[in-house]
Amino acid sequence: MNQLLQSFEQIFIDRQSLDSRLAKRIQKLFSQETIVIVDEEPFSETKAPLTAREFDRSKKNLFITPYKGQFFKRCPGATQKRALTCCNYHILNLGSQCNMNCSYCYLQSYLNSPVMKMYSNIDQALLELREMAQNHSQQPFRVGTGEVIDSLSLDPITLFSRELIEFFREYPCWKLEFKTKSASVDQFIDLEHAGNVIVSWSINPPEVINSEEHGTARFEERLDAARKCADRGYPIAFHIDPMIYHTNWRENYLFLVEEIHRRFRPEEVHIISAGALRFQPEQRHLMRERFGLKSLVLQAEMHGSEGGKLRYDSTLRSEMFHFLIKNFKALDPKWNLFLCMETPETWISSTEKMPMQMPELREIFKPLPTVRPE
């Protein structure tokens, strides 16, 4: 916790948030010299797009403020239905920016705010969910909180997980997913849950984590935290995403597969998703400046794809997915895998099927009513 608190240079609290539970907790955790009460967003003179230096600075300055928009949205994958096969994920944004520092992070092309934000009005977010529940409480909605912020890395500060787990106990048909690269689970592990809170880890082989995922929990730490959650009856999930091509990719991803298989049973792991490195073309400039060409991500051979993102050659992607799926299934056919944000062509060439043709995935990919505009 101390290390987490010390990673911030300054905490800004919006005057409108002063009475919130989050602001009160922040004021207890941080020294008074670190905290500044403000009436508007700090560094607001900084105009987008952020430079490398401004982006780095944004990770060290936390702004507590109410969110003024709509908390609950559909996953961006759903907006590219023509190009991608998407799994009906919904997202609940409780903040933006991340205190960790992955070379490939898509926030580098997405964020234009010079500070990290945590929203103080989680009650409003829960109200939105409750409204949705009036009509759809029996639909199998999957809601994730890790789109523009890691679900758990700041959770020891915010404790949002506790409020969400309590809330989702009322709606057992829905699933809540925390998605993280941290090992921060102790702050909620004691809670009773309805078995519908999936704690998931974005994971890569140690070589990739050490090279590309700076400031994150190491490979062992993530798997240990996952074990802790599984032992408390939480369904867990792994997102092997983004898979990153490198010289020893076969042996390193095989090691990852074997380690997951050695430590977990397929019944404990709700799903394993896989995705390959992809990013918006304009993002490469900031990435290059921030991480240099020693990064495996910057050395990657990327090509324009349908939908506009840069991706590996489709043959290479299929080869990587096929390798991963083949090795999981060889160890135990019950491992449940799917591809994230991939084209129908890659699904076919990697798995020889579309997800709706696979009984174990049909439930996830089955279209759901649209409750929020895309």
Added chain:
Amino acid sequence: MDLINILHCNKEFFELLRTRPQGSLPSIAWDGNLIYFGSNESVVNLTEVSPKEKLEQLKAIYPDIGPFEILRLHSRIGFPQAALCAHLHIPLKEENELFFSKLIQVLPREVQDHFDERKVKIPELVFLRALADSSDSESQKAAFNVTLQISKFALSLQSSLKSLETMMDLFLMGKPIEALFAANNATEFQNALFQNRNPVSQQIQEAKQSQMSLIHWPSFAKAKVTRRGDRTGFEVQTFIASEADLTKMIATFERMKEHFENSKESFVI
């Protein structure tokens, strides 16, 4: 030669002298005086003009001045940052000064002129910011001599930008880029760049090429391996004059299907 304050020049006179040698300030009269210095850079006397007016005055008489030319002048007389950034269409940031000086220090003059002629916009060169964290401009300058191939082969703006970015990546990856001097024409040069930057993709294309040679293509179809973004495949050219041609073609392609599957490329990436 004494240069005259830019405010005193006869601007109407310049309207008649729109043409200029490519890549340098125009050889023009300056209130009756010639201020062209042969092959050297021209310098206008802007020192007595207020900082705010310098850039505006310059643009008033040289409307076609290219961004590299502006940056070279900036390095000598110093335009105000805000006006300069607004002119170059880039956000005002403190890191810009280093970026600007890298642009004119590292790229050979011929390449700068080439980009001015191709009407480059500075935001299109933003990838070169990656060079700005190294103070070793001399070694960068030496390595970037090979970018002369861009001007030598008179590449289009988009090809020039893509080639320059690829060369920078290769340089930052520590790959020897001087070998690119060996290319004799634009196609050879661009192929060499692709192969050096994308060895795995190249391997995939070569495997497709092998697959293509194993397939018995019908006489009416001419196939070649093509990359379209992240996919490599066969571009097939054919000719249909009648419905009968179409029926025949469909039947022949149908028979090819099994053969196509069997010839799938096998290689280890």
